[in-house]
Amino acid sequence: MTILLTGGAGYIGSHVLLCCLEAGHAVVVLDDFSNGSPEALTRVQGLADGQVTTWHGDIRDAALLERIFARHPIEAVLHFAGLKAVGESVANPLAYYDVNVGGSVTLARAMAAAGVFRLVFSSTAAVYGDQAQMPLTETSALGQPSSPYGCSKLMVEQVLADLCAADPRWSVGVLRYFNPAGAHPSGRIGEDPRGVPANLIPYAMQVAVGRRPELAVFGNDYPTPDGTGMRDYIHVMDLALGHLAAMEHLADHTGHHIWNLGTGRGHSVLEVIRGMERVINRPLPWKLAPRRPGDTAQCWADPARAATDLGWRATRGLDEMLADHWRWQAQNPEGYQS
Ligand code: NAD
Ligand code: UD1
Numbered sequence: 001m002t003i004l005l006t007g008g009a010g011y012i013g014s015h016v017l018l019c020c021l022e023a024g025h026a027v028v029v030l031d032d033f034s035n036g037s038p039e040a041l042t043r044v045q046g047l048a049d050g051q052v053t054t055w056h057g058d059i060r061d062a063a064l065l066e067r068i069f070a071r072h073p074i075e076a077v078l079h080f081a082g083l084k085a086v087g088e089s090v091a092n093p094l095a096y097y098d099v100n101v102g103g104s105v106t107l108a109r110a111m112a113a114a115g116v117f118r119l120v121f122s123s124t125a126a127v128y129g130d131q132a133q134m135p136l137t138e139t140s141a142l143g144q145p146s147s148p149y150g151c152s153k154l155m156v157e158q159v160l161a162d163l164c165a166a167d168p169r170w171s172v173g174v175l176r177y178f179n180p181a182g183a184h185p186s187g188r189i190g191e192d193p194r195g196v197p198a199n200l201i202p203y204a205m206q207v208a209v210g211r212r213p214e215l216a217v218f219g220n221d222y223p224t225p226d227g228t229g230m231r232d233y234i235h236v237m238d239l240a241l242g243h244l245a246a247m248e249h250l251a252d253h254t255g256h257h258i259w260n261l262g263t264g265r266g267h268s269v270l271e272v273i274r275g276m277e278r279v280i281n282r283p284l285p286w287k288l289a290p291r292r293p294g295d296t297a298q299c300w301a302d303p304a305r306a307a308t309d310l311g312w313r314a315t316r317g318l319d320e321m322l323a324d325h326w327r328w329q330a331q332n333p334e335g336y337q338s
Pocket of ligand 1: 006177179
């Protein structure tokens with residue numbers, strides 16, 4: 001079938017694109033390349049056969065969306081396009097509400113006008129806010145996200161729930177990602193942050209490849225076994241396959257569905273550093289730094305609902321994630337500019 005993939009030139013979208021092609025789907029990509037690269041699309045097409053049509057444009061452009069739906073027999077939409085830098089969202093909240101919330105509303109409107117009602121949305125575990133009890137289930141109380149970015153995702157979840165309540169034709173899957181990392185094992189596609197990476201694993205990778213002198217560990221006085229923050233890192237290939245499973249499930253399940261996509265296991269910052277050192281086979285320079293404002297001590301998923309409903313579970317662990325991420329980084333030290 002034909003799938004519209006918004007944000008398909010980005011980190012997660014490019015891996016999902018590859019999985020869609022491998023599953024035999026035709027894919028229409030809409031991306032404005034503000035944080036993605038045309039080179040990612042070229043490389044995916046070097047890894048898999050199949051039909052990709054690329055539209056260079058903005059998710060908020062209603063007339064463009066109308067043209068795309070008129071031109072292609074789209075049956076489902078996987079919606080990744082959006083802004084995701086937490087710090088930037090604090091400095092420029094309007095851009096985040098405009099692109100993430102406004103863009104999703106524009107997309108849903110265009111879908112309904114075209115008679116397409118199957119949508120998978122990229123949400124985040126940030127919607128749970130700061131919680132004492134782990135693991136997090138989809139029925140855990142929602143918290144206050146610590147940034148406009150997290151709030152924008154929570155708002156879109158609400159918009160989509162209201163839409164499903166108002167119109168029974170909709171089938172919506174909200175995927176709450178935990179911490180995506182890793183890359184396709186070929187090393188051809190991967191995460192290519194612009195500027196200084198905000199997240200632990202991309203930052204550690206740039207230290208390992210010599211682009212940055214050392215990693216700062218943000219606090220070692222959290223109530224965790226070694227004092228550093230714990231997160232549920234999930235391999236981007238596992239995450240990608242979760243999207244296909246959700247999209248298939250939605251073919252015969254209407255309504256609004258939420259699934260955690262995580263492994264169910266937390267790893268501390270120091271465990272990640274030790275894992276990195278195993279992969280690169282040398283010490284990784286790091287220093288202790290103060291806590292980062294907005295960080296929580298721990299966050300990991302109960303992924304049971306996705307296993308029951310979708311038959312999906314993550315199969316790749318931290319070492320494989322770091323080895324695959326490192327292969328991409330070592331082969332492409334400057335990302336797609338290499
Ligand atoms: P990314 O920035 O690599 O990909 C997003 C893509 O959307 C980019 O290619 C960018 O050019 C495109 N885009 C941005 N604004 C656009 C617009 N107005 N119109 C058209 N295209 C636009 O990010 P990613 O890591 O691949 O994340 C994909 C989605 O998953 C995002 O919605 C993000 O918020 C969400 N998410 C990501 C993470 C993570 O850690 N990477 C965690 C939770 C949720
Ligand atoms: C961060 C965002 C979250 C977003 C997610 C996307 C914040 C506060 N949270 O989550 O909203 O959905 O990215 O993946 O920005 N760490 C270091 N040194 C670093 C970077 C991180 O010690 O240079 C630590 C952090 O304190 C944390 C762990 O590593 O304990 C993971 O951090 P990160 O990769 O940024 O992810 P999150 O904080 O979970």
